[in-house]
Amino acid sequence: MTQFKSLIEKANKQLNNKLPFTLFNLPDSPTIKSYFQLNDTLLPTADFSEDGFVFAPFNLEDTTILFKTEHCEVLETPFSFSQSFSKASDVRTLEDNKAKGAHIKLVSEAVETIKQTDLSKVVLSRPIRCSTEKSALVLFEELLQLYPSAFTYIWYHPKVGLWLGATPETLFQLNGQHFKTVALAGTKTDDKLLEDWGTKEIDEQEIVTTTIKKALSPYARSISISEVETVKAGNILHLKTNLEGFLKPNTKLSAILSSLHPTPAVCGYPKDLAYSYITEKESYDRSFYTGFLGEINSGDINKNNTENLAYRKQRLSTKLFVNLRCLSMLNDTVTIYVGGGITAESNPELEFIETVRKSETMLRAL
Numbered sequence: 001m002t003q004f005k006s007l008i009e010k011a012n013k014q015l016n017n018k019l020p021f022t023l024f025n026l027p028d029s030p031t032i033k034s035y036f037q038l039n040d041t042l043l044p045t046a047d048f049s050e051d052g053f054v055f056a057p058f059n060l061e062d063t064t065i066l067f068k069t070e071h072c073e074v075l076e077t078p079f080s081f082s083q084s085f086s087k088a089s090d091v092r093t094l095e096d097n098k099a100k101g102a103h104i105k106l107v108s109e110a111v112e113t114i115k116q117t118d119l120s121k122v123v124l125s126r127p128i129r130c131s132t133e134k135s136a137l138v139l140f141e142e143l144l145q146l147y148p149s150a151f152t153y154i155w156y157h158p159k160v161g162l163w164l165g166a167t168p169e170t171l172f173q174l175n176g177q178h179f180k181t182v183a184l185a186g187t188k189t190d191d192k193l194l195e196d197w198g199t200k201e202i203d204e205q206e207i208v209t210t211t212i213k214k215a216l217s218p219y220a221r222s223i224s225i226s227e228v229e230t231v232k233a234g235n236i237l238h239l240k241t242n243l244e245g246f247l248k249p250n251t252k253l254s255a256i257l258s259s260l261h262p263t264p265a266v267c268g269y270p271k272d273l274a275y276s277y278i279t280e281k282e283s284y285d286r287s288f289y290t291g292f293l294g295e296i297n298s299g300d301i302n303k304n305n306t307e308n309l310a311y312r313k314q315r316l317s318t319k320l321f322v323n324l325r326c327l328s329m330l331n332d333t334v335t336i337y338v339g340g341g342i343t344a345e346s347n348p349e350l351e352f353i354e355t356v357r358k359s360e361t362m363l364r365a366l
């Protein structure tokens, strides 16, 4: 049996024993990293200063769950993408006229509000319920094969639930003092017109870049911003700007995260107005969708930690991703979460179609 197959077997056992775990593949990485918690305690992060894996909800006032390294078995397992894996070309698209009507109404009302108030962008989303006969770990394997350039994960806690995803969006990465992030927004599903973006998408993505720059500025010694580029995520295209720089000494990760999250890629602008609008108008709880997840303050797991603490601290790394293109699973009921940025120029029918296209990222694996 390959190391990868034994890892999947170990995760299946952990799931059957109702013990928390996560398995994840960083974008384009040849390994799967995993955390297997040794008991079923539900531990919140105190202030993001711990060493472990965090799973944060959209609403940061709700609990962010921590798999603390010292309570876990942490593994890194080689994984190779299978050349023979055949990507399903026939994606099930779920037709649901009731959901369509409701989303179009939600978006139309938001467009009117944006035209009449100080709100300039709001990200509106919806849950899509479906089913699968595949087990959670089989789904994870499918996602790994389908989306090698995404951050692909499975996360489980018996007191919270089971989530899977393949997200294209970095929230924040830190290596020593060097940070990286992206402004990702704007969606197109037509491959043929690769560079032909409309003003709606260009404006919507620019809001994200400007806001992220502003959020990081108080904590950054330097910050550089790339040109906007078109990137592919599954079957869809986005606009992306890379931002990177160096943090001021003694900057706390918690301060950065509360300034950054939720970005206008998942909430809107201005943040407070968009946040209240979402809470009032979306008729469901986003829970962990549009939250974030990943390792914080992690050292090199293969090293013995005898080196001096200050030196080790300089090399700690944090890699957080926005929880998009994801689903939650309860028995064999699956909920896929999808949304999109709404501005004054949004066309409600097209915004609905955009959510359908985004749902295909997960549907392709089911």
Ligand SMILES: C=C(O[C@H]1C=CC=C(C(=O)O)[C@@H]1O)C(=O)O
Pocket (backbone or CB within 6 Å): 123, 125, 169, 184, 185, 186, 187, 238, 264, 265, 266, 324, 325, 337, 338, 339, 340, 341, 342, 358
């Ligand atoms: C909110 C989602 O996507 C965000 C990320 C990229 C593009 C987006 C957009 O074009 O609206 C959204 O801001 C989602 O996939 O559910």
